Amino acid sequence: MGTKRKSVDIEACNSCESLQTDLKVKIEGRSFKFNRVLTDAISHFYRESSNMIENISDNLHEINLSAESFDEFLYTVPSFRKCINPLGITIPGFSKYEENLGSTENHLELWEAVRVMKIPSLIRNCETKVGQIISEDNFERIYTKANHYKSDIVLCRARKYLDYFFMNNYNKNLTLILTYEDLFRLIKRWPFHHDEMQDTVLRSIFEWAENVDDQGRPAVACKDDVVMPTQKRRKYENKAVGKKVKKVQEELSMLSKILKASKINSASIECLEELSKHPLCEQDREAKLIVTKAMNYKLDRNTHGYWPPDALYGNSLGYRHIGVLADNDRVSALVLGQRNWIRFPRCPLHTKITNLTVFDNELYAVSSTGLESLIFVYRKKEWTFLLDLPNKDYSVVSKGSFVYVIDGTCCSVKCVSPRETPVLHSEIKFPVIMRNPESALDFDKSILIFCSADSDDRAAVMCLEVPEHKWTDCGYLEGSAKNMVGFRNETMYFILQRDGSISQVKRKQDNSIEFLLIKRLWSIQNTLRGAFIYRDVLYIFSNTPMESSCLRGVSGMFREIEYWYQEEEAGNFVQYYIPVLDICRSEKIRDTQISLA
Structure with missing residues (x-):
């Protein structure tokens, strides 16, 4: 049979709260010195439980409660948070005295007392009440004490409070403790x-x-x-x-x-x-x-379609990663992991798309019309004209605040700022020693530009620091500068040359750049259009057929290679992502010359 719990008559307690100031309180024979509010509350609890409330003038000098009686008293102590509704309005009928009795200070004082007594049932009941009063105002005091006492009950409630509080708020002081x-x-x-x-x-x-x-x-x-x-x-x-x-x-x-x-x-x-x-x-x-x-x-945000593993949390947010190909006057896309190809909407102004790049999570296309090039952005499921530039055959790299257009004819780098006016922000002249740029790749805080030298046996390398826009001569790289593509994983940068050589790009302590040959994938001259790593697979697109037997993974870089090609000339190949619904509504490419090695 359960014992019927008694409660403190708060009004009676309040009416005589200052009658005694020298009352000694003992629990199981151990003396405790409580504050005035708690002492008065314990006194009235004792009087009520001993049927002495009628003779209130009787002067008590000492109270000795059993553990069971003190547990009954703990039950009567109100929880301050219980008197506040979610809108922060005090519930009528809850007196100021009750609010004081249920204060944080009183709960902590009672907590200290039960820990001195080392009675598990009292500690458990008191810690349960302490957990119920946690708020932003008292969190620091309660949480610090709970860690000191190693109280699983209070810490569990504190963690639940943190989850609730930080759902819509932020308090630096809470995180610091x-x-x-x-x-x-x-x-x-x-x-x-x-x-x-x-x-x-x-x-x-x-x-x-x-x-x-x-x-x-x-x-x-x-x-x-x-x-x-x-x-x-x-x-x-x-x-x-x-x-x-x-x-x-x-x-x-x-x-x-x-x-x-x-x-x-x-x-x-x-x-x-x-x-x-x-x-x-x-x-x-x-x-x-x-x-x-x-x-x-x-x-490097989204340069060559690079997203770190946590950037989109995989495909869980309704997006699908794709490989986007500049396919003559159209833009085609490979749904990664499914080996299905789709078409982007056609733009009537596209004649021959020579470059694709991703800037600020948007896809940009450079279309050549012969004597000039037009830049379009794919926005809201349609192509929007952005800017026209003289000449053609650019190398394009998105990095930092700009889309960098490397113009070998004008011997300059044009800085395009798509979201500002004017769109053509500035122009950087080539250094005197730089000529015939063939490929441009992002690396660290720089853009590496590979230029044709006196022969195809080596390429001159120039470095444009971003955002300082300073030039550095990085010497030479063995092999041709033509049709070179770059890719990266979370920590390292690589280049893939047309002869199949994969090299890691590293910056040395003296700030110079070196290329470390890792492996050669094939022995023929290849017309590469793009490469990137997605989920430990290296995706490559080329205009040169290849036997699958030549393609093997490289330990520590990628576990396998997915090599796509078409003999009809294409532009570059970059990684991007679009909503899954857009893929479902897109035109499927069923009879295509795009093949998988």
């Missing part, structure tokens, strides 16, 4: 999808890492578990940072693990540049690499 495990969990499942919030989140991660110990605990509480007021925390943290010399771990540090879990690619380039110079990045090479990779992604 989290342990490594809780911050990692929150960042990994971060509910924000607004890019403008990611700068604040990243800065908070670095600020948290500045003030965390080797066990992943923030240094915001003293050893005796007295929580510091927010206004004093900064002074303490500065002292802690001055004393602490962090040992950089050989494996991934806590900072780098959290950065990997974050949506760092959504942060602004300004924020990333700022954090790349942070002292923690100088100490932690892995964290520096993660920030640098995110910066490169922002600069």
Whole structure:
């Protein structure tokens, strides 16, 4: 049979709250000194349970409660959050005294008392009530104490509160007090999808890492578990940072693990540049690499159709990755992983499409009309004219803020800014020693331009730094500069030459660039149109037939090669993505000369 719980007569308690100030409270024979509100509440609970409430003038000097009686008293203590509805309006009939009795201070004082008694049932019941009162105002105090006490009950409620709170809000102070495990969990499942919030989140991660110990605990509480007021925390943290010399771990540090879990690619380039110079990045090479990779992604965004693994979360958001081909006067697309080809809508102004590029998640086509070239953007399922340029046979690379059009006839690089007016932003003249550009590829913070030299046995390499627009002579590369294509994975850049040579492009410590030959895939001269890696498969398009027996994966780069070709001359081949519904509604290519090796 369950015991009927009694409750405190709050009005009676309130009417005589100052009758006694010297009352001693004992629980199971152990003395406790509670604050005035709790002492009065315990006194009235004791009087009521002992049928002494009628003789209220009787003076008590000492109360000795059993554990069972104190558990009954805990049940009567109201939860402050229960008196507040979701709109923040106080429910009528809930007195000011009840609000005081159910305050955070009283709950924490009772929590300390039951922990001193070490009675599991009392600790469990009290921690359940503490978990119920968690709010933005008291989260720091309760969470810090729960970690100190290692209370699974309170920490579980605190984590649920974090999930709820951060669904629509952001509070930097809350993230700064989290342990490594809780911050990692929150960042990994971060509910924000607004890019403008990611700068604040990243800065908070670095600020948290500045003030965390080797066990992943923030240094915001003293050893005796007295929580510091927010206004004093900064002074303490500065002292802690001055004393602490962090040992950089050989494996991934806590900072780098959290950065990997974050949506760092959504942060602004300004924020990333700022954090790349942070002292923690100088100490932690892995964290520096993660920030640098995110910066490169922002600069190289969608260049040659490159998306990091987390950019679109695969195809889960209703999009499908495709390989887009400039196919004479049409744009054709390969649905990656399905080996199906579709057609983009035809543009009547397209005569011969020579180049495709992706800038700011939009597809751009360069169409030659003989003496000039027209640039179109594919927007809202139709082609829109953007700009006309003199000459033809350009190399086109999207990088950073511009689409760079390399014009060998005018010996200049035209910087096209599609979303600004005027569209043709500026023009960069070739250096005197540069001539006959054949191919242009993105690399790191640069554009590499490969020029024909005195023979097909080697190519001159020039480097255009972005966004500084400075030229650097990078010497020569063995092999022809014609029909060269580039591709990359998450961390490395590669070039594929017409003779089948794959080389890794690396920047050395002295800032010079070197090409490391990795493998030769074939031995014939090939007319390459494009290449990219998607899900560990290297997709290649060419105008030269190839035997599949020549094509093998390369360990550490890609597991297999999917080689497509058509003998009719095509333009370049880049990676892009479109909604699945657009694929379903597109014209299917059934009788095509495009073949798979």
